[in-house]
Amino acid sequence: MFTFRSDMGIDLGTASVLVYIKNKGIVLQEPSVVAIDKNTDKVLAVGEEARRMIGRTPGNIIAIRPLKDGVISDYDITERMIKHFITKAAGKFFFKPRIIICVPSGVTGVEKRAVIEASMQAGAKKTYLIEEPIAAAVGAGIDITQPDGNMVIDMGGGTTDIAVISLGGIVVSTSIKLAGDKMDEAIVKYMRRKHNILVGERTAEDMKVRIGTAYPRDKQVSMDVRGRDLVTGLPKTIKVSSEEMLIALEETVTTIAEAVHSVLEQTPPELAADISDKGMIMTGGSCLLNGMDKLIKNRTGIEVIIAEDAVSCVAKGTGESLNSMDILEKQMTTESKSY
Numbered sequence: 001m002f003t004f005r006s007d008m009g010i011d012l013g014t015a016s017v018l019v020y021i022k023n024k025g026i027v028l029q030e031p032s033v034v035a036i037d038k039n040t041d042k043v044l045a046v047g048e049e050a051r052r053m054i055g056r057t058p059g060n061i062i063a064i065r066p067l068k069d070g071v072i073s074d075y076d077i078t079e080r081m082i083k084h085f086i087t088k089a090a091g092k093f094f095f096k097p098r099i100i101i102c103v104p105s106g107v108t109g110v111e112k113r114a115v116i117e118a119s120m121q122a123g124a125k126k127t128y129l130i131e132e133p134i135a136a137a138v139g140a141g142i143d144i145t146q147p148d149g150n151m152v153i154d155m156g157g158g159t160t161d162i163a164v165i166s167l168g169g170i171v172v173s174t175s176i177k178l179a180g181d182k183m184d185e186a187i188v189k190y191m192r193r194k195h196n197i198l199v200g201e202r203t204a205e206d207m208k209v210r211i212g213t214a215y216p217r218d219k220q221v222s223m224d225v226r227g228r229d230l231v232t233g234l235p236k237t238i239k240v241s242s243e244e245m246l247i248a249l250e251e252t253v254t255t256i257a258e259a260v261h262s263v264l265e266q267t268p269p270e271l272a273a274d275i276s277d278k279g280m281i282m283t284g285g286s287c288l289l290n291g292m293d294k295l296i297k298n299r300t301g302i303e304v305i306i307a308e309d310a311v312s313c314v315a316k317g318t319g320e321s322l323n324s325m326d327i328l329e330k331q332m333t334t335e336s337k338s339y
């Protein structure tokens, strides 16, 4: 089916890719996973279909997450993944779309060019890149053009980006490679250390979402977890409580709260006063971890607001930035402007 020009915003995340099309909203949300046949180098599946293959692939098939820790770890695969998602989201287009892509904050100039190249090859008329905290703020409904201090904490899969934004620009920021993936790893380590059980990446993520917590819960919850007993080598099921998750996640979540505190310390006083009045906004999938808002509030004394549709904020903000391209142009990567 042919569609008329549909400007497109893409959140190229470590954990998932979201595509936003103007006037349509989020049209695609899939994990950033690609399954490859090692022998032929052929892409077998992308997104959800590829994710289901993680940990279950025969020798010749590998499921790759081409973005890791907020950087592009596999270039070529990232390029192929972007092309696949653009084509899937847009169908065949009549007018080439303008595409704006939000990349993890740690990517290098070379990686940025690879992303732009992939987008151009997939049929973009022009490609722009945008910084993650700016996109998150726009998606959370903040008018970033005002001379007001706004603080955004975007906690994704690979990175947590913390930024103070005013007049459309980032005043102070930091990006740490600690977010959802590291929480999952911490759970795997805890289960091995405490229970002598090996659990998979997906089980750990499930535990985090269902019983994980960053702050003591009012009411304890627990779940049955299946893994491999490291002593007998056989499958085993045990009950794990949210109290245990608090211990497993403590180091990771405390470091994130400390990073927020340190950005606040570097914030100019007027902007800090604005933030203190309005509260900080949290976006990204990992901000949904139970008690994360309470932990940060407890550490900083400032109210924390979880944005509506926290997971899709960056994609939404990326897409909406197309409307205010002139104001935001200064935020975009210079090398992307000329394409």
Ligand SMILES: Nc1ncnc2c1ncn2[C@@H]1O[C@H](COP(=O)(O)OP(=O)(O)OP(=O)(O)O)[C@@H](O)[C@H]1O
Residues within 6 Å of the ligand: 011, 012, 013, 014, 015, 016, 017, 070, 104, 155, 156, 157, 158, 159, 160, 179, 180, 181, 205, 208, 209, 212, 283, 284, 285, 286, 287, 288, 289, 290, 311, 314
């Ligand atoms: N309810 C929840 N509780 C805790 N964590 C959650 C929840 N829902 C999603 N997550 C986590 O959020 C992370 C994904 O978030 P998101 O989709 O915002 O990341 P991303 O944009 O792909 O990553 P990045 O911004 O680092 O590139 C995953 O680690 C996932 O496990």
